[in-house]
Amino acid sequence: MIIDSHIFYNFQQLNSCSSVALLLTMRSGSLDDTQIQAQTIIVIHPGSLYLRIGRASDLNPHTLLHVVARRRLPSGALHHDTFLPQQVPKVGNTKELVQGMEDSRLQVSHTLQSCLQSDGRRRYATPPQQIAAFNRRSSPEVISSSGGEWIKPDGDVVVGDEVLYLNAGQDFNIHFPYQRGDLYVHSGPGGSITAVLANLETIWTWAIRHRLEIPLRDLRHYKAVLIVPDIYNRQYLKELTTLLLCKIGFGGCFLLQDHVAATFGAGLGYACVVDVGDQKTSVSCVEDGISHRNTRVRMEYGGGDITQTFYWLLQKCAFPYKTCNPDNKLDAMLLKSLKESFCHVNLDICGSQEKTFVVRQPKTPTSKFTLQVGDECIVAPLSLFQPELFGVTGPKLVHIQQRASGDPEDPHDENYLRETSRRGMKESLEPLAGGLAVGDLDGLTPGLDCSGGVVPGEEDIVVDAIDSTAPSGGREGDAKEFVLGPEQALGLDQAVLQSIDRCPTEDLKRKMYGCILVVGGGMKFIGIGTWLQNRISLQIPYMYRAEQLDIITMPKEMDPQMTAWKGAAIMSCLESAQELWIYPVEWEKVGVKILRERAPFMW
Secondary structure (H helix, E strand, O other), X not given: OOOOHHHHHHXXXXXXXXXXXXXXXXXXXXXXXXXXXXXXXXXXXXXXXXXXXXEOOOOOOEEEEOOEEEEOXXXXXXOEOOOOOOOOOOHHHOHHHHHHHHHHHHHHHHHHHOXXXXXXXXXOOOOHHHHHHHHXXXXXXXXXXXXXXXXXXXXXXXXXXXXXXXXXXXOEEEEXXXXXXXXXXXXXXXXXXXXXXXXHHHHHXXXXXXXXXXXXXXXXXXXXXXXXXXXXXXXXXXXXXXXXXXXXXXXXXXXXXXXXXXXXXXXXXXXXXXXXXXXXXXXXXXXXXXXXXXXXXXXXXXXXXXXXXXXXXXXXXXXXXXXXXXXXXXXXXXXXXXHHHXXXXXXXXXXXXXXXEEEOOOOOOEEEEEEEEOOHHHHHHHOOOOHHHHHHXXXXXXXXXXXXXXXXXXXXXXXXXXXXXXXXXXXXXXXXXXXXXXXXXXXXXXXXOOOOOEOOOOXXXXXXXXXOOOOOOOOOOOXXXXXXXXXXXXXXXXXHHHHHHOOOOHHHHHHHHOOEEEEOOOXXXXXXXXXXXXXXXXXXXXXXXXXXXXXXXXXXXXXXXXXXXXXXXXXXXOHHHHHOOEOHHHHHHHOXXXXXXXXOOXX
């Protein structure tokens, strides 16, 4: 194991607000050197909606929208990435889809009706017709004549939060470089890998200059830690490393998986990590700084899909803001704010609640709305466990990591290792008595020789080609697949149960049930951790029911959105992390092969 376990477990005893410098003092005794080192390390955590970036010495990162707007050429094609996952076109006219969502809504509503409040009384719900009648009578109150002005950009590029205040009529294309938790490569304008990397360079360098106030010419004196998805595409990681070292010009970098970073940030030696972002939800089991490959799964839904489902539920109750359009960027951020303010999983809150919100947009009168909401505020977050409710944003694929197709720049990649291992296995079988033919090898268990021993190199081969379905068969050498019902998405509780079930040993499964870590910004609802705990405890295999099931939703009282960033900052300053840095000269000379030696995960 690369990480110094002595430092790592000492960190578990520290408060999350302790500085990275204090941690290193235990080992080096030099606070000044440590502070200097932390101030010259920049930690970058890119997401589908937000970018978090800051020095390793910062208490919290700077957070900005991970978006860039570029002025469109006179004859250029129009392209606007949306701030919320797009709705299925004409969702209201798709009877099967609407009926499926309605059935799922009723199922969740009936479940809530059968629940008890904390004092033992049964829950009650206000009829939706009564709530809708109130909302239809509600009229907005104008509180200001104008919501401000649109910005007038000086140049051809606008980055971050200012994109919200670009007039839709201006000739700018809007690009989010990440979607559903990974690089957003598509066939439209700005969708090539080159264009996506150029957009990343623009956003990150803007943040470094304007938020961190570091001149780009000085970056050769700084190092970067890039947090990457737990299910990664090796080609993308290679391009991102080139971007950091050769295009942006950092003096060194290394890559760190988000789930591993989260365990460092939470001060845990092991955990089943549940990361709910804006457009993806991922689960994997991490032990001693290693994410077990077979336990990784990523679902294409997150906080943005909950927002769209919440809006669908509000419309069923005559949402009084009738001109709301989720494709409008300011309306999208308003709906996100309403979800965060109104939604919860507190079973003691019953009946209708009266809420107010303000709609403020440039060049438009600012209005205050009053509405009533009921169990919609609970049903929307619970769509994580009933993902058929996400039908409004289209089908939800499940990603796992499969074997790579090979890399011409890395002749000794995992395909080479696998082929040489099989060749050695065939040669060892030829002299055996009994006349076993080479063609009979197909019947053997992959990865085992005829005596039951593991063939070297076969078990530890990493994978990276992302499979966008949950196949029923699986390839040679793969563990059991994640199981879906017919035409069903994978709910959060099922993803956790199946991820833990894919752990290699019974002892590790037992440990993972005892420590489930929830991070990310898409699941910050009061009471949802208890709901997840109850769902899992009802389905946990009998042999593990004696274990204490622990769900951690606020590690060390830290904002779960910051956990992975904080963990990467801590890890980057550990003494043993010095082995991980990749420098520009090495990258240009050796290339992708150095990632197999330096990456803190199986390459």
